[in-house]
Amino acid sequence: MGRKRSFDDDEVLARACKVFLEHGYEGTSIDALVKATGLLRGSLYGAFGSKRGMFVAALRDATDSDSRDSRVLNLVLVALMELSDHDIEVRVLVRDYLAKLSCSGSGDANAVTVDVAKLLGATLLQRAHIRLQSDDERR
Amino acid sequence: MNNKVAIVGQTLEIEPQGLDKMWSFKGKLVVPLEHVLGASEDPGILDDTKGLRAPGLHVPGKWAGTYIEHGEKTFWNVTRPESPIVIQLKDEHYDRLVLGVEQPRELVNRINAAITKQ
Numbered sequence: 001m002g003r004k005r006s007f008d009d010d011e012v013l014a015r016a017c018k019v020f021l022e023h024g025y026e027g028t029s030i031d032a033l034v035k036a037t038g039l040l041r042g043s044l045y046g047a048f049g050s051k052r053g054m055f056v057a058a059l060r061d062a063t064d065s066d067s068r069d070s071r072v073l074n075l076v077l078v079a080l081m082e083l084s085d086h087d088i089e090v091r092v093l094v095r096d097y098l099a100k101l102s103c104s105g106s107g108d109a110n111a112v113t114v115d116v117a118k119l120l121g122a123t124l125l126q127r128a129h130i131r132l133q134s135d136d137e138r139r
Numbered sequence: 140m141n142n143k144v145a146i147v148g149q150t151l152e153i154e155p156q157g158l159d160k161m162w163s164f165k166g167k168l169v170v171p172l173e174h175v176l177g178a179s180e181d182p183g184i185l186d187d188t189k190g191l192r193a194p195g196l197h198v199p200g201k202w203a204g205t206y207i208e209h210g211e212k213t214f215w216n217v218t219r220p221e222s223p224i225v226i227q228l229k230d231e232h233y234d235r236l237v238l239g240v241e242q243p244r245e246l247v248n249r250i251n252a253a254i255t256k257q
Binding site: 029030031034040041042045046048049050051052053086087088089 | 176177178179180181182183184187208209211225227234235247248251252255256
């Protein structure tokens with residue numbers, strides 16, 4: 001965004017991502033982001049515009065691939081819970097990522113399969129430290 | 140201080156409230172939405188360094204006027220215990236606005252939604 005940057009974007013976004021995973025979106029303060037990234041408040045605002053700008057940059061970076069890494073899935077959960085109902089850009093990023101995970105064969109490129117919905121459900125339970133029992137275990 | 144902030148067409152209009160014309164800004168700021176990079180709620184900014192006042196006023200718990208730090212100009216108009224919103228700008232006289240407003244979270248969401256639609 002214009003100004004020349006003197007920091008490593010990937011490193012800054014990785015640190016910001018960690019803060020968002022720990023505190024959620026609303027629970028993350030600019031103070032926490034300033035502290036975690038080591039950036040001056042002014043540099044953070046200059047580079048990302050806002051807390052939302054920083055979250056979107058981290059989400060965009062994380063959902064760039066079709067990785068099923070738990071860090072990525074958990075950031076997607078934060079986006080789903082706190083932003084995607086009212087933030088169209090976030091909704092599109094999340095939907096495209098989930099559709100990408102679903103898109104192993106043919107079908108609607110914008111739709112999410114049951115398999116991916118289950119993966120999100122399992123991630124949510126894991127985040128809550130609730131044990132998921134497999135069907136085999138139940139028998 | 141409850142500055143008045145409104146989205147009017149493709150612009151953001153800010154009417155600072157309660158400013159003495161001697162030491163601060165007068166009238167209203169009108170910024171095209173395409174010059175708005177984002178808005179955040181940021182109570183912690185009150186405890187961060189603010190730079191030099193030029194011109195402006197600081198009495199304990201109240202900041203009003205222009206502050207310059209690292210070559211950046213920030214317009215402040217906030218009184219504790221308000222939770223200020225920070226609006227980051229580009230290609231404007233001010234790089235950043237720090238404003239006390241009513242319902243900060245709702246306003247932040249509205250501003251960010253308006254600039255995303257651009």
